Amino acid sequence: MAVDLAYAALLGVVSGLIPVYLGIAPWGAIKKSGVVARTVLISFAIGVLLFLFVDVFHEAQEGAELVGTGVGQGLLLAGFVTGLLGLAVYESLRGRRRAHVKGYHPERVESQGEKKSIRATVSFAYLIALGIGLHNLGEGLAIGSAYAAGQVTLSYLLIIGFALHNGTEGFGIIASIPKDHTRLRDPVLMGLIAGAPTALGSMIGAVLYSVALSVLFLALASGAILYVVVELIPVAYTREHRHLILVGITLGIVMMYLTDLLLSL
Numbered sequence: 001m002a003v004d005l006a007y008a009a010l011l012g013v014v015s016g017l018i019p020v021y022l023g024i025a026p027w028g029a030i031k032k033s034g035v036v037a038r039t040v041l042i043s044f045a046i047g048v049l050l051f052l053f054v055d056v057f058h059e060a061q062e063g064a065e066l067v068g069t070g071v072g073q074g075l076l077l078a079g080f081v082t083g084l085l086g087l088a089v090y091e092s093l094r095g096r097r098r099a100h101v102k103g104y105h106p107e108r109v110e111s112q113g114e115k116k117s118i119r120a121t122v123s124f125a126y127l128i129a130l131g132i133g134l135h136n137l138g139e140g141l142a143i144g145s146a147y148a149a150g151q152v153t154l155s156y157l158l159i160i161g162f163a164l165h166n167g168t169e170g171f172g173i174i175a176s177i178p179k180d181h182t183r184l185r186d187p188v189l190m191g192l193i194a195g196a197p198t199a200l201g202s203m204i205g206a207v208l209y210s211v212a213l214s215v216l217f218l219a220l221a222s223g224a225i226l227y228v229v230v231e232l233i234p235v236a237y238t239r240e241h242r243h244l245i246l247v248g249i250t251l252g253i254v255m256m257y258l259t260d261l262l263l264s265l
Contacts, residue, residue: 008147008206009199012140015159016166016198020132021191023170030174031181039241040248041175045128046232047252048172053225055260056135060218067212079216083134083223087127122186125176127228129190132169133197134221136162138214140201145209147202160262162198168255169194176232 030041060079064072139162173190201217 005203005206008144008202011143011147011159012199012202013195015143015162015202016136016140017191017195019163019166020136020170020173020195023167023172024174024187024191026171027174027177027187031177036241036244039238039244040251042232043245043248044252044255045172045175046229046245047249047254048169048256049128049131049225049229049232049252050249051253051256051260052132052135052169053222053229055256056138056218056225057222059138060215060222063211063215063218067215071212072215075212075215076219079219080223083131083220083225084227085223087130087224087227122177122181124228124232125173125186125190126193127224127231128173128176129193131221131224131228132166132173132194134217134224136166136169136194137197137201138218138221139166140198140203141205141209141214141217143198144202144205144207146205148206148209166195166198168259172252 030037033041057080060076064076066072067075143159143162170191173194174187177187204213
């Protein structure tokens with residue numbers, strides 16, 4: 001079967017990029033929500049990410065077994081550690097660079113707690129998009145390889161399932177953007193970061209699919225997602241609304257489980 005890269009990319013756009021943007025679309029309405037709703041929404045994003053972490057890490061483990069005990073587990077550990085600690089190092093270096101910017105005054109920034117909180121939360125939303133993007137790269141590999149193998153029905157089923165999945169992921173991204181943030185370019189860029197890798201992965205999978213490569217990408221994604229979860233929990237947590245946090249996390253996990261269940265039917 002001849003492989004059409006443009007068509008493979010289109011499959012990725014339909015299953016990844018468009019659904020993510022559909023999930024991001026309600027941002028204008030969500031940013032007007034109150035404190036209680038925001039707490040639930042951020043917790044919902046955490047639930048989505050927790051489900052993704054377990055699901056992606058499990059897929060990476062299964063792939064590692066196919067590659068072989070030594071090489072596969074090595075790729076899994078290397079990818080996971082890089083994804084987890086790599087983001088931590090990046091955030092640390094970015095903080096140091098910011099401290100050396102001309103005109104930067106820590107005491108002034110500390111006095112502007114609300115603005116600082118908004119910037120930090122937007123940064124977390126970008127990290128969420130990055131973690132989801134790495135995950136979607138793996139999804140694109142699966143779609144592209146199915147298409148290249150001539151398994152048209154399977155590739156279409158994957159597209160439908162991943163599309164439902166990615167719509168929920170897009171909603172999880174905007175749920176973590178602070179309501180006072182007004183720049184439209186941020187959710188647009190976040191959607192691109194989260195959704196475009198599906199098209200890239202689909203093209204790669206159509207011409208050069210490798211289980212080892214898939215394991216590496218999935219392991220990177222799992223590490224990045226875990227880092228974001230750890231960083232996002234303090235943003236959502238308040239003692240007053242701790243029960244709402246559990247509600248939001250549960251909703252996120254249940255929604256992702258249901259879309260994943262539809263994919264397996």
